[in-house]
Amino acid sequence: GEKISNPIEQVLRNKLVINIADNTLLIKKDGSKIPINDSSAPIKDEDDNVTGVVLAFSDITERKRSENALRKSEEQVRMLLNSTAEAIYGLDLEGNCTFCNPSCLRLLGYEKETDLLGKNMHRLTHHTRIDGTEYPVSECRIYNVIRRGEGIHVDDEILWRADGSYFYAEYRCYPVYSEGVIIGTVVTCLDITERRQAEKFIKNILESVGEGFIVIDKEYRILSANRAFCEYVNKVSEEITGRHCYEVSHYVDKPCYEQGEECPVRYTFETGTPHTVIHTHYDRDNKPSYVEIRAYPMKNESGEIISVIELVNDITERRKLESQLRQAQKMEAVGLLAGGVSHDFNNILTAIVGYGNLLKMHMKDDDPMRHNVTQILASVERGANLTHSLLAFSRKQVMNPKPVNFNNIVESVYKLLKRLIGEDIELKTLLTDKDVTVMADRGQIEQVLMNLATNARDAMPDGGRLTIETERIDIKEEYIKSHGFGVPGIYVLISITDTGSGMDEDTKAKLFEPFFSTKEVGKGTGLGLAMIYGIIKQHSGYINVYSEPGEGTTFKIYLPLIMAKIEEPVKEDIITSVGGTETILIAEDDDAARELTKTVLQEFGYTVIEAKDGLEALEKFMENRNSINMVILDVIMPKRSGPEVLNEIRKAKPDIKALFISGYTADAINKKKLLEEDIDFLSKPFSPQVILQKIREVIERK
Ligand code: ADP
Numbered sequence: 156g157e158k159i160s161n162p163i164e165q166v167l168r169n170k171l172v173i174n175i176a177d178n179t180l181l182i183k184k185d186g187s188k189i190p191i192n193d194s195s196a197p198i199k200d201e202d203d204n205v206t207g208v209v210l211a212f213s214d215i216t217e218r219k220r221s222e223n224a225l226r227k228s229e230e231q232v233r234m235l236l237n238s239t240a241e242a243i244y245g246l247d248l249e250g251n252c253t254f255c256n257p258s259c260l261r262l263l264g265y266e267k268e269t270d271l272l273g274k275n276m277h278r279l280t281h282h283t284r285i286d287g288t289e290y291p292v293s294e295c296r297i298y299n300v301i302r303r304g305e306g307i308h309v310d311d312e313i314l315w316r317a318d319g320s321y322f323y324a325e326y327r328c329y330p331v332y333s334e335g336v337i338i339g340t341v342v343t344c345l346d347i348t349e350r351r352q353a354e355k356f357i358k359n360i361l362e363s364v365g366e367g368f369i370v371i372d373k374e375y376r377i378l379s380a381n382r383a384f385c386e387y388v389n390k391v392s393e394e395i396t397g398r399h400c401y402e403v404s405h406y407v408d409k410p411c412y413e414q415g416e417e418c419p420v421r422y423t424f425e426t427g428t429p430h431t432v433i434h435t436h437y438d439r440d441n442k443p444s445y446v447e448i449r450a451y452p453m454k455n456e457s458g459e460i461i462s463v464i465e466l467v468n469d470i471t472e473r474r475k476l477e478s479q480l481r482q483a484q485k486m487e488a489v490g491l492l493a494g495g496v497s498h499d500f501n502n503i504l505t506a507i508v509g510y511g512n513l514l515k516m517h518m519k520d521d522d523p524m525r526h527n528v529t530q531i532l533a534s535v536e537r538g539a540n541l542t543h544s545l546l547a548f549s550r551k552q553v554m555n556p557k558p559v560n561f562n563n564i565v566e567s568v569y570k571l572l573k574r575l576i577g578e579d580i581e582l583k584t585l586l587t588d589k590d591v592t593v594m595a596d597r598g599q600i601e602q603v604l605m606n607l608a609t610n611a612r613d614a615m616p617d618g619g620r621l622t623i624e625t626e627r628i629d630i631k632e633e634y635i636k637s638h639g640f641g642v643p644g645i646y647v648l649i650s651i652t653d654t655g656s657g658m659d660e661d662t663k664a665k666l667f668e669p670f671f672s673t674k675e676v677g678k679g680t681g682l683g684l685a686m687i688y689g690i691i692k693q694h695s696g697y698i699n700v701y702s703e704p705g706e707g708t709t710f711k712i713y714l715p716l717i718m719a720k721i722e723e724p725v726k727e728d729i730i731t732s733v734g735g736t737e738t739i740l741i742a743e744d745d746d747a748a749r750e751l752t753k754t755v756l757q758e759f760g761y762t763v764i765e766a767k768d769g770l771e772a773l774e775k776f777m778e779n780r781n782s783i784n785m786v787i788l789d790v791i792m793p794k795r796s797g798p799e800v801l802n803e804i805r806k807a808k809p810d811i812k813a814l815f816i817s818g819y820t821a822d823a824i825n826k827k828k829l830l831e832e833d834i835d836f837l838s839k840p841f842s843p844q845v846i847l848q849k850i851r852e853v854i855e856r857k
């Protein structure tokens with residue numbers, strides 16, 4: 156073709172010395188064409204006439220091919236840059252933009268390349284941190300890539316757009332080398348605002364829940380842990396992630412299942428199903444805590460378990476509350492039952508005592524059956540005493556509450572308690588200076604203290620110390636949550652602590668139940684604490700016990716504080732006018748009751764003569780008729796009843812002062828016409844204050 160002849164012709168025509176071309180094609184014999192690089196030179200004779208042409212050429216197929224390839228790959232790179240969603244831009248050594256792709260313009264909010272080319276990208280996009288502080292270029296991580304020559308991957312920074320808004324960016328930045336020298340960097344960048352928000356949302360959820368949350372891999376390493384878990388094991392998350400779960404929560408260097416512990420994580424890895432176990436942990440004091448551990452499998456797309464999620468929950472509190480609730484419900488049920496039964500039972504007893512006495516009245520003094528009837532009546536009275544305690548437990552007792560200072564109650568029974576517990580036991584009181592006024596039935600509260608002191612005495616057969624403390628405490632919601640009882644408010648807390656035998660868990664669980672006693676038959680009725688429980692409940696208070704075997708016992712009683720002024724005369728009455736120096740005969744067949752009354756009276760100055768049945772009462776009276784100022788007679792006693800005894804005594808000393816006591820109510824006694832209408836009467840059990848006052852009332856009446 157023309158092209159091929161051209162260089163030769165040019166040589167011939169123009170007499171050029173040499174012509175080089177590299178865009179010619181050579182047609183080979185087989186008809187195929189190859190690109191050649193050719194040069195032609197003239198051949199001349201002596202007269203310098205051109206006589207021919209020398210043609211030299213070489214095959215440049217390879218060179219052409221690589222030139223094409225380069226052009227193609229450049230086109231491809233351009234296409235890639237134009238189509239990728241990642242923003243990509245290049246920087247020179249000064250941090251000025253050398254190129255940018257359309258995604259970069261879009262992401263950063265610029266219109267055309269020239270908005271960025273040659274501009275300092277740090278100043279445009281990276282000047283301020285998320286917290287609003289300045290981001291100096293000297294600290295800029297992108298800029299530092301140039302200095303350090305190492306690529307970076309950042310996902311916790313923001314980039315600023317042209318319009319002044321920002322987004323969370325994940326970017327990578329690599330140095331660009333040319334012949335071993337860094338000439339700039341290239342940055343690829345994505346907007347991860349949405350992803351971050353989703354992550355933050357999930358992280359927020361996990362951090363907010365109270366349950367410990369960890370992810371464990373197949374090697375039993377913790378991949379991540381939330382705040383609750385960190386708190387639970389008392390470590391910071393750096394000390395947890397990457398460690399074996401058994402190191403972190405069990406302080407051992409072998410998996411727990413190798414040591415016989417049931418491992419829910421292992422189970423879940425093996426079976427692919429969730430698994431729950433409850434572990435019991437013991438602290439230094441051997442106190443158990445219960446941890447519920449739930450394991451769930453986490454699978455990848457192909458269904459393979461890649462890790463296990465473990466939820467850790469301390470359920471000690473929950474267990475405690477559940478058992479407290481069960482206990483409270485049980486007491487409530489038993490209380491209802493006891494209340495119902497004892498109410499009916501009381502009526503039955505009233506009938507028995509009525510007819511029994513009628514029977515006895517019609518019997519001759521020497522009737523051989525008389526003794527049996529007396530025994531029946533005495534037993535009935537014991538029954539009446541029992542129903543009284545049961546009624547107290549089921550909160551059916553009539554209450555007579557008044558504002559009283561609790562310290563004052565403690566002070567007034569102090570001497571009595573001291574006598575009750577004996578010389579081997581030290582009695583200590585630690586009373587607060589604060590006002591501790593409560594709305595209470597003084598008599599009932601005294602009974603509570605006496606019963607607690609009696610129990611403490613029984614628990615300290617070899618002596619010890621009994622401490623009574625009062626203080627004021629503010630019961631708040633948290634306290635209620637952890638103790639499982641109460642209404643918020645200010646309470647008077649009375650703690651009664653002994654250094655005695657203490658109690659095991661079984662005893663503690665049952666001790667407020669009526670008829671629960673660990674004491675030998677005849678010694679304990681099992682009604683003391685049941686009664687206390689009822690009385691405290693009736694006072695809108697709470698009672699708790701803290702005790703360990705061998706470590707003594709503390710009972711804590713909470714009574715709501717009231718802001719009332721105590722009428723001073725009440726105190727006067729009770730504290731100063733109760734005692735006396737008279738001589739009193741007490742006739743009472745119940746040893747414990749007689750002993751108690753005697754103690755009370757002696758404590759308050761009286762001389763006491765005691766008798767354990769009607770006949771002995773008559774004999775003792777006759778022996779001491781001149782010194783005895785007053786008689787206290789149980790209505791129902793063996794041998795002679797109270798009214799019978801008084802009849803006899805009146806014959807000898809008509810103006811003798813007398814007081815009847817009985818397990819029945821005055822109502823029941825009067826109905827059966829056992830007593831004259833205007834006779835003084837006290838229903839058992841009574842508090843020391845009540846009988847002391849009654850005695851003064853009877854003696855001083857003209
Ligand atoms: P009782 O004293 O008639 O046995 P309580 O209801 O007063 O009945 O007490 C019930 C049981 O609680 C007692 O038998 C005893 O086992 C236990 N208990 C009560 N108080 C104490 C204490 N301070 N120390 C040890 N055990 C006690």
Ligand code: MG
Pocket residue numbers: 606609610679681682683684
């Ligand atoms: Mg008792």
